Amino acid sequence: MAEISIKAEKLFEIWGFPVTNALVLAVISALIILALAFLLKRQLRMIPGKFQGFFEFILDELLSLMDSVLPSRQISEKYLPIIATIFIFIMLSNWLGLLPGVGAINFLSVHPAPLLRSPASDLNFTIALGIISILSVNLLGIGAIGLTKHFSKFFTVKSPINSFVGILEFISEFVKIISFSFRLFGNVFAGEVLLTIVGFLVPYFLPLPFLALELFVGFIQAFIFSMLTLVFIAMAVQEPAH
Amino acid sequence: MSSLFSQLGVNWKLLLAQGVNFLIILTVLTVFVYRPLLKIVEERKKRIEFGLKGAEEADRILKEIDDVKKEKLSEAEKKALEIITLSEKEAAKKAVAIVTVSEKKAEGILKEASEVAKKKRTEELDNVKKEAEHLIKEALIKTVELSPRQVDENLIGRALEFLGKKA
Numbered sequence: 001m002a003e004i005s006i007k008a009e010k011l012f013e014i015w016g017f018p019v020t021n022a023l024v025l026a027v028i029s030a031l032i033i034l035a036l037a038f039l040l041k042r043q044l045r046m047i048p049g050k051f052q053g054f055f056e057f058i059l060d061e062l063l064s065l066m067d068s069v070l071p072s073r074q075i076s077e078k079y080l081p082i083i084a085t086i087f088i089f090i091m092l093s094n095w096l097g098l099l100p101g102v103g104a105i106n107f108l109s110v111h112p113a114p115l116l117r118s119p120a121s122d123l124n125f126t127i128a129l130g131i132i133s134i135l136s137v138n139l140l141g142i143g144a145i146g147l148t149k150h151f152s153k154f155f156t157v158k159s160p161i162n163s164f165v166g167i168l169e170f171i172s173e174f175v176k177i178i179s180f181s182f183r184l185f186g187n188v189f190a191g192e193v194l195l196t197i198v199g200f201l202v203p204y205f206l207p208l209p210f211l212a213l214e215l216f217v218g219f220i221q222a223f224i225f226s227m228l229t230l231v232f233i234a235m236a237v238q239e240p241a242h
Numbered sequence: 243m244s245s246l247f248s249q250l251g252v253n254w255k256l257l258l259a260q261g262v263n264f265l266i267i268l269t270v271l272t273v274f275v276y277r278p279l280l281k282i283v284e285e286r287k288k289r290i291e292f293g294l295k296g297a298e299e300a301d302r303i304l305k306e307i308d309d310v311k312k313e314k315l316s317e318a319e320k321k322a323l324e325i326i327t328l329s330e331k332e333a334a335k336k337a338v339a340i341v342t343v344s345e346k347k348a349e350g351i352l353k354e355a356s357e358v359a360k361k362k363r364t365e366e367l368d369n370v371k372k373e374a375e376h377l378i379k380e381a382l383i384k385t386v387e388l389s390p391r392q393v394d395e396n397l398i399g400r401a402l403e404f405l406g407k408k409a
Contacts, residue, residue, distance in 0.1 A: 006249070007249070007250060018255060023259055023260065030263050030264075030267050034266075034267065034270050037271050038274060044282060045282075046282060046289075059280075080276055085272075088271070119260070123252050124257050124259075127252060128257045128258075128260035
């Protein structure tokens with residue numbers, strides 16, 4: 001049975017910078033997204049083709065979803081980039097991690113390790129996204145209502161209760177990063193472990209339903225991550241209640 | 243804490259790399275996909291709205307034109323009927339006038355004809371008179387040309403003859 005490691009395996013180093021298998025797949029995901037973006041940019045037309053139509057459909061669905069949380073379509077369009085990018089990047093990374101060969105092809109070095117690993121099964125990926133998400137929430141909040149008003153949600157001297165609640169809110173911002181990162185990491189890593197064990201016990205046919213389940217989990221986790229970010233943004237850009 | 247991070251494989255360099263990776267995607271997608279795509283969708287929406295408004299306007303104008311056409315047609319029909327009625331009346335009047343004039347003309351012609359006939363008759367009578375005068379004159383001249391004695395004798399003879407017969 002393949003060794004299950006909670007941390008991504010280091011493949012090699014470039015000038016002291018460790019390159020892990022999760023980072024390699026994350027970069028591959030990024031390159032695929034960039035390639036699709038350039039391809040789409042070249043094909044953009046007023047009358048859309050199938051390719052452009054597909055992207056328009058995805059963005060329109062996302063915008064409709066955002067409209068249900070945010071007050072208007074213009075505000076939804078303003079925050080679309082961060083939400084859509086989180087969703088697309090996480091979902092593609094999760095799905096690429098399910099491809100045959102990922103985890104099976106070894107990189108031959110001093111310590112043989114899988115060449116590729118699902119990016120979200122590495123805490124560095126999920127924590128990085130969590131930090132970016134919470135940072136964006138706060139920055140967009142500052143941009144929408146101003147620095148003073150935004151931080152008055154956390155630090156206030158109006159009443160002792162409000163001060164205490166504010167400090168709890170401030171701590172919860174950091175907790176959100178941990179909750180974001182460990183939720184995604186836990187789900188994807190558990191999926192990988194599950195697939196490895198099922199594949200080891202019954203190699204034929206039985207892994208298929210689990211693979212389908214992991215496809216769904218990959219989508220749902222990306223959706224949850226982006227929707228939570230959206231809800232936090234919606235809360236952050238509102239004026240604080242007096 | 244650092245031991246926990248190490249156990250979980252958390253490394254600030256990898257964190258930074260993943261973060262930069264994400265930010266590159268975010269930037270590229272924003273510049274090359276989201277903004278142009280939203281712009282195009284907005285533009286298309288505007289064009290569709292413009293087209294729909296244009297179509298509605300065209301429909302409205304067509305309806306107005308249709309209404310005007312119907313109005314004009316009914317007006318034209320009315321006018322045509324008026325013109326026909328007027329023409330019929332005028333034609334009837336003219337017919338009556340023509341008949342009256344013709345009758346007058348016929349009467350005039352008849353009058354003229356009778357006058358001409360009268361004139362001719364008078365002329366003929368004059369001619370007859372002139373001829374009679376001429377004949378009488380001729381007869382008188384011839385009578386005058388005879389010797390009065392012979393005439394007298396002749397007349398006496400005839401008178402005697404007449405008387406003899408009577409007796």
